[in-house]
Amino acid sequence: MAQVDFTERQLTLKLVYYGPPLSGKTSNLRALYGAVDKLNRGRLMTLDTRDDRTLFFDLLPIFFRTSGFSFRIKVYTVPGQPVHEATRKVVLAGADGVVFVADSEPDQRDANLGSWKNLVANLASLGLAELPVIVQYNKRDLPDAVPIETADRFGDPKRKLQEACAKGGDGVVLTFFDLVGRSWDFLDRDRTLSEKLGIDSATFRRALAEHVGITNPG
Numbered sequence: 001m002a003q004v005d006f007t008e009r010q011l012t013l014k015l016v017y018y019g020p021p022l023s024g025k026t027s028n029l030r031a032l033y034g035a036v037d038k039l040n041r042g043r044l045m046t047l048d049t050r051d052d053r054t055l056f057f058d059l060l061p062i063f064f065r066t067s068g069f070s071f072r073i074k075v076y077t078v079p080g081q082p083v084h085e086a087t088r089k090v091v092l093a094g095a096d097g098v099v100f101v102a103d104s105e106p107d108q109r110d111a112n113l114g115s116w117k118n119l120v121a122n123l124a125s126l127g128l129a130e131l132p133v134i135v136q137y138n139k140r141d142l143p144d145a146v147p148i149e150t151a152d153r154f155g156d157p158k159r160k161l162q163e164a165c166a167k168g169g170d171g172v173v174l175t176f177f178d179l180v181g182r183s184w185d186f187l188d189r190d191r192t193l194s195e196k197l198g199i200d201s202a203t204f205r206r207a208l209a210e211h212v213g214i215t216n217p218g
């Protein structure tokens, strides 16, 4: 869970991008890296094999200050290939929120569902069943992309779906903002964060939008 250090006046959030193999998790991180002002991000660490598949995880640190408090957001991806199950669980531990990157290719429906079930099982075993999860449908640029109206909503017909093209960057920042906001609200509910920090949700969101150098999220 989030680390709050009142002596250092610092809050650290951990977000994880999860999903089936090749759905575009690493591409999301690359696009985010490109969108965030360089003063507000660290190095993008990607651990690939030679064929560009994530072997362990990727990590992008993002940071900003407001009202005398410093915020660090550690954004991770997991490797999608089934063989990396142990790694996925390690990376997911301690998360404050998850983006589930689904693949819009029609033939990836089963892969999406399988990965979703894997996520739900891992969250439950880590005691994180209530964690905010945003579903992003990536690769919307593909001509045969599954229509968003008929896309799998993973058991919740009312679930909001974020559309994205991580390769071009569309929807990546919006997905990220949505998750950071939801993670803040989730933590605030449990730990009365706003009170302790003297920063309310609206102030936090405004600071995030201003300080990560994005004037028009989306």
Ligand SMILES: Nc1nc2c(ncn2[C@@H]2O[C@H](COP(=O)(O)OP(=O)(O)OP(=O)(O)O)[C@@H](O)[C@H]2O)c(=O)[nH]1
Pocket: 019, 020, 021, 022, 023, 024, 025, 026, 027, 028, 052, 053, 054, 055, 077, 078, 079, 080, 081, 138, 139, 140, 141, 142, 164, 165, 166, 167, 168
């Ligand atoms: N057409 C299209 N291709 C995409 C998009 N996003 C990613 N890709 C491609 O999909 C492939 C996989 O992308 P990655 O970001 O490496 O996928 P991943 O989810 O990190 O894959 P693993 O780490 O193996 O689980 C690459 O060839 C990307 O260029 C997109 O929005 N549209």
Ligand SMILES: [Mg+2]
Pocket: 025, 026, 027, 053, 054, 077, 078, 079, 080
């Ligand atoms: Mg990857």
